[in-house]
Amino acid sequence: MIIYTYQYKIKPTQQQIRQFEQYLNICRSVYNFAHAERKSWLESRKSQVDRCSIISEYIIPADATYPGYNNQAKALTLAKKKFTHLKLVNAQCLQQVLKRVDKAWNDFFKIPDRGFPRFKSKNRFRSFIFPQLLKNCLGQGKVKIPSIGWVRIRQSRAYPVGFVPKQFQVVKRASGYYLMIAFQSEEKVPDANPGKLSIGLDAGIESFIATPKELIKSPKYLRSQLRKLKILQRRLKKKTKGSNNWLKLQKRIAIVHEKVANSRKDWQFKLAHYLCDQADNIFVEDIDYKSWSKGLFCKQSLDSGIGSFMHQILPFVCWKRGKYYLQVDKNYTSQECSNCGEFTGKKKLSERIHNCQHCGHTESRDINAAKIIRNRGITAVGHTVREKACGVGLAVRFVLSKPK
Numbered sequence: 001m002i003i004y005t006y007q008y009k010i011k012p013t014q015q016q017i018r019q020f021e022q023y024l025n026i027c028r029s030v031y032n033f034a035h036a037e038r039k040s041w042l043e044s045r046k047s048q049v050d051r052c053s054i055i056s057e058y059i060i061p062a063d064a065t066y067p068g069y070n071n072q073a074k075a076l077t078l079a080k081k082k083f084t085h086l087k088l089v090n091a092q093c094l095q096q097v098l099k100r101v102d103k104a105w106n107d108f109f110k111i112p113d114r115g116f117p118r119f120k121s122k123n124r125f126r127s128f129i130f131p132q133l134l135k136n137c138l139g140q141g142k143v144k145i146p147s148i149g150w151v152r153i154r155q156s157r158a159y160p161v162g163f164v165p166k167q168f169q170v171v172k173r174a175s176g177y178y179l180m181i182a183f184q185s186e187e188k189v190p191d192a193n194p195g196k197l198s199i200g201l202d203a204g205i206e207s208f209i210a211t212p213k214e215l216i217k218s219p220k221y222l223r224s225q226l227r228k229l230k231i232l233q234r235r236l237k238k239k240t241k242g243s244n245n246w247l248k249l250q251k252r253i254a255i256v257h258e259k260v261a262n263s264r265k266d267w268q269f270k271l272a273h274y275l276c277d278q279a280d281n282i283f284v285e286d287i288d289y290k291s292w293s294k295g296l297f298c299k300q301s302l303d304s305g306i307g308s309f310m311h312q313i314l315p316f317v318c319w320k321r322g323k324y325y326l327q328v329d330k331n332y333t334s335q336e337c338s339n340c341g342e343f344t345g346k347k348k349l350s351e352r353i354h355n356c357q358h359c360g361h362t363e364s365r366d367i368n369a370a371k372i373i374r375n376r377g378i379t380a381v382g383h384t385v386r387e388k389a390c391g392v393g394l395a396v397r398f399v400l401s402k403p404k
């Protein structure tokens with residue numbers, strides 16, 4: 001099964017803009033309510049049964065069940081009778097909101113490093129999903145959204161042939177509203193086989209990534225755009241919060257942000273193709289970049305978008321080009337010598353050079369790590385560790401749209 005997500009800019013009427021805003025507001029209130037319900041349930045269970053919490057908590061009966069997805073979905077159906085404004089939003093749309101809460105909480109229980117789920121402010125809640133579509137919902141330059149009707153879009157690219165639209169997502173950005181259409185095909189994804197040439201990639205600290213041959217930095221224009229963004233953000237601090245000038249500047253910052261994100265994505269796609277030109281097999285570390293970015297590497301990794309490159313763009317491009325992609329064990333890649341295989345001990349973050357005490361091999365630290373990752377990948381392929389490879393059974397998901 002293949003899933004492609006195409007993105008189109010929406011050209012909404014005034015009436016539709018009001019409707020989108022209403023959707024966002026109601027969905028957000030449902031999200032926050034469902035989140036609060038879970039949070040207070042959890043908090044009511046924090047202190048022991050025979051005493052009270054120091055902080056005041058809701059008292060929730062001991063036998064009350066955890067408000068999981070099924071319970072909340074039932075409660076939502078009941079709530080609709082009482083709060084009629086909930087009926088203004090497509091019912092499945094609201095269910096998707098509860099699924100989002102559910103996913104945020106499940107992710108948190110699975111990987112606590114990612115942090116506790118949050119309440120959503122207007123800035124953090126920008127999209128809603130229609131999981132089921134009407135028949136013949138695609139027209140030239142327009143689409144039919146359930147409960148909303150025909151909406152005009154900018155047909156920046158043709159719909160893919162042989163694919164069925166499965167889901168709409170309306171996203172609000174600084175530059176307007178966008179529609180993401182998930183297209184699905186039952187076609188089998190051909191399985192890529194390991195080839196001869198291999199490279200390993202290490203997420204660099206000085207550079208964006210390191211390969212066994214070179215350090216690749218992000219391009220100058222991206223860095224200068226980021227600098228521009230920083231200057232604007234500094235200016236924002238001096239303005240009175242909520243004032244007209246503050247709002248104006250914030251709008252401008254949001255647009256620059258979007259621009260940076262677009263050009264970064266464009267560059268990352270080109271980089272992925274460049275890497276695919278060089279090798280048949282590409283190996284990366286199995287790092288959870290989301291929690292990684294919360295720690296030591298916070299700043300750079302958020303600026304560079306390394307996670308989405310390693311885990312989304314690269315596997316997608318590899319798959320398209322018939323190259324073999326595999327994630328290998330991430331542990332101690334910086335503590336091993338790529339020349340003699342000896343363990344060289346922990347390096348400080350400031351130590352940029354790998355210098356082996358055993359064989360005297362000297363090299364950039366990141367390039368050494370990239371070689372280790374490559375070697376591990378080659379070993380793994382030899383032992384046919386294939387479960388994470390991009391191929392059969394793996395739905396490839398990525399937004400395919402040309403940045404402006």
Ligand SMILES: [Zn+2]
Nearest residue numbers: 337340356359
């Ligand atoms: Zn050595």
